[in-house]
Amino acid sequence: MPVSSMTGFARFEGQADDAAFVWELRSVNGKGLETRLRLPQGFESLEAEARKRLGARLSRGNLQVSLTLDRPENLSNFSINQAFLNELLRLSDELVQAGRAAPPRADGLLALRGVIEVSDEAHTADWFTQRAPAILDGLDAAIDALVAARQSEGAALRAILEARVDEIETLAQAASDDPARSLTAIQARLRRQVTDLLGTETGLDPARLHQEAAVIAAKADIQEELDRLNAHIVAARALLGEGGAVGRRLDFLSQEFNRESNTICSKSHAASLTAIGLQLKVVVDQFREQVQNLE
Structure with a gap:
């Protein structure tokens, strides 16, 4: 569908x-x-x-x-409310005899609301x-x-949404492959930071450095977020392929995409990974904006 x-x-x-x-x-x-x-x-x-x-x-x-x-036009019939007209004539005669008004003209009397009644046969039960x-x-x-x-507009929206899902997948893979996630890169960055602080590498304990780097790596690990992103990507493609009234479910997935993107940015410990996370948020926002148009 x-x-x-x-x-x-x-x-x-x-x-x-x-x-x-x-x-x-x-x-x-x-x-x-x-x-x-x-x-x-x-x-x-x-x-x-x-x-x-x-x-x-x-x-x-x-x-x-x-x-x-x-x-x-020939369905409309006109009739004169004779009783109402007679009452108007009686009142007019009284006013004329009292010198308070001129004799009424026929066109003036017929122009008064209620004198001429219109019955529209188009409103009758049989006609309807x-x-x-x-x-x-x-x-x-x-x-x-x-x-x-x-559906014609929906086809165009589907192509746009599929392109956004492809971008999300590409960015998720880039985050997964980012060298800054490796323990070696974290150790090197930590060594530079300590050296800048102390002004020398003398006295750095390799074991302690390795331990601290491992703690940082554990706190900054985004593998769970990437796994969920990939699962959401599969679900989004399945819904787009299913068709029909999938807008609500895709909107829910867009919220999940956004949640994982925010977590990746908050856990990031490197500029390269932060840049990927921010770009991911941009694409997810574009995805969600287009999803709002779907049934």
Whole structure:
């Protein structure tokens, strides 16, 4: 299964008998699946089924889903609220007879809110029931397009993440091969430090020097960290190969990568190893940043 990004856009235009409709789906990063639906008036009953279909195909991301509908104009019927109009005329006659107002005009009366009522047959149950299946089929097509868009971006992200994992592996190997980790190198460095302090090598006890170097080497040993790094590298490659919704698990691995990198830097006793550890932290941070985009 391909790796998917959480970012994407899809648009589907369709026809449901005499009504044209458009679905638009936008997706951005999110900790879980959060869906915001905007539906035309009268179509609120579609929301539950729409959420069900979105949830069946997508597991993470903040979604904005909108449906616009172009209804035929001849579906709207107009009627006059005769009782309301008669009451307005009665009140107008009283005001005119009292000399407090001029006789009302027809256009003025009809312009008052509530005099003309609009009944939209597009909101009737029969009209909606007949067209709902085609509209929901359009949603499925829009979801297909969104999934394809997210997978296309996911393929690009996978290549970037695999490159970062390769860099982590290279740096881990460089740390493992660093000559500064050897007991001989530690003894030489310790000898120089003592000589600089005393100003002479006279009186240095080789056995004591060896003992102190061994203690330093034990405290600075990073083999466990390197072993865990290599295990995480294998796990990251397996998840990228598995595909699907692996973003959360890769994010956990990125935290583990960062933990081992920090420990390597804290244990480092040589500039060369510190440089490797710092570069490792940079690459791990790049890895984690890209993982945030994965489903």
